[in-house]
Amino acid sequence: MKLDAIDLRILTAVQADGRITKLALAEKAGLSPTPCWMRLRKLEKAGIIAGYHAHIDVRRLAPVASVLMEVTLTNHRQADFERFERAVAATDEITACWSVGGGVDYILKIMASDIDAYQRLVDSLLDRELGIDRYFTYIITKTVKDETVLSLKTLIPEPQ
Template sequence: MKLDAIDLRILEAVQGDGRITKLALAEKVGLSPTPCWMRLRKLEKAGIIAGYHARLVPRKIAPIASVMVEITLANHRQGDFDRFERAVAAIPEITACWSVGGGVDYIAKIVALDIDAYQRLIDGLLDRELGIERYFTYIVTKTVKEETGVPVTALFEADIDQRS
């Protein structure tokens, strides 16, 4: 789907405020409500907008430990990756996991009640024999920046600059 400037303004607006009203969205992007709503639905149907969520502040709910983990698998067959990824997808404390190139296979973000709970989670993964050869743990001591959104405007400007 080819996006134009109005689509990008819609994306930026709903990303900033998922509870924005139809009327306020239309005003913000410079369209009348019906065409704006149709564009929003088109973006949703195309899968560009996957859902609307509340952003929680975990430390205000309970004291937590945020941990980043580098994981390397012993074998690199597709079945090994699939088995590991299925296991990770089923564990709610693993809030993000990326397959990466370079010296490791995966980087995961884990949110646990404390370091002991994190270690029990890792021990459980190792006990399941998912092919983990080694892992390196990085305890988050301070969150400097954590954005969940996509920098729509910056990406669009970069795209324009590359076309020039």
């Protein structure tokens, strides 16, 4: 789907405020409400807008241990990757997982109630024989930046 400057303004606005009103969105986009709403629906149908979410500061609700974990698998067959990825997808405490190039296979972001709960999770992953050869744990001690809003104007050149 080819995007124009209006589409990018719509995306920027809903990314910053998923609860923006139709009228406010139309103003930010520089359109009247109906055409703006039609463009928004088109962006949703195309899958460019994948959903709307509330950003919850879980630390205001309960103490949490945030951990990054590097994982290297013993074998590198497609079936090994698929088995590990299915286990990751089914584990609620693993909030993000990236397959990466370089010296490790995956980087995981894990949110657990405390370090003991994290270790129990790791033990259960190892007990399930998912092919984990090595893992390294990095406990997050302070969040310096954790943005969910992307600067579209720096990532996507403005259409002519």
